[in-house]
Amino acid sequence: MAIFGVGNVVLILSILCNVVPSLGTKYTVGDTSGWALSGDYGSWASGKTFKVGDSLVFNYPSGHTVDEVSGSDYKSCSGANSISTDxxxxxxxxxxxxxxxxxxxxxxxxCSGGMKLEVNVEAAGSSGGDSTPPASGGGSPSTKTAPKQDVPAPSSSSLAAASSFLSWVGVMMIVFLAF
Known part of the structure; x- marks a missing residue:
């Protein structure tokens, strides 16, 4: 009977690992201002560390687009060869x-009016350094910026989500082990 209970726990944990969304951070571009002509997206991104698994959320009214482009198309503000558009x-x-x-x-x-954003995304397991976009008119896209000494703490929403999820998994394990 105990083997059957352990098998159920393994099955449930396996399903949870595949179904539960990643605990990456969701960044709302421009915060409450959203994606708009009045935004300063270089400043917005400068204090943030983006990692694989995070998401960028663009909120904007009609009359705008979000295009992911190459570095050269970013510099020239060209959406002709967009990687994706919405x-x-x-x-x-x-x-x-x-x-x-x-x-x-x-x-x-x-774009030439300021609706452009560059982010440097770190590998998920890398130690934190701030992503810093190059100053306007300067630097090549391959230029690396030394990480700052003060690493920001994970956001409270990420910690709360992780804590809640781990607590739930712990309770579920206790319940299933009891059977």
Whole structure:
């Protein structure tokens, strides 16, 4: 009977690991201002450390787009060869790979008006350093910035989600082991 109970626990944990979404951080681009012409996205991103598994959430009214583009298209504000594009008003971009990621609004004049975002995504297991976009007009996309000495603590929402999930798993294990 105990083997049957352990088998159930292993099965349930296996299912949970595949069904429960990642505990990555969701960053709302521009915070409460959203994705708009008035945003300063270089400053917004400068104090944040983005990791594989995190997501960028773009909220914007009609008349805008979110295009992921190459580094050269970012510099020239061109959406002609977009990697992906969306104009739904609520775009969530999962950060799946480490490295530089570039986003623009491809509506004429919007990117050059400031609707552009560059983020440096770290591997999920790497130690934290702040992602710092290059100063306007400077640096090549391959230039690396030394990490700051003060590493920000994980967000309270990430910690709360992880704690809640682990507590739930613990309770479920106790319940299933009892049977």
């Amino acid at each position: 104009s739904s008003g609520a775009t969530t971009i999962p950060l799946k790979t480490a490295g530089k990621h570039y986003f623009i609004c491809s509506v004429p004049g919007h």
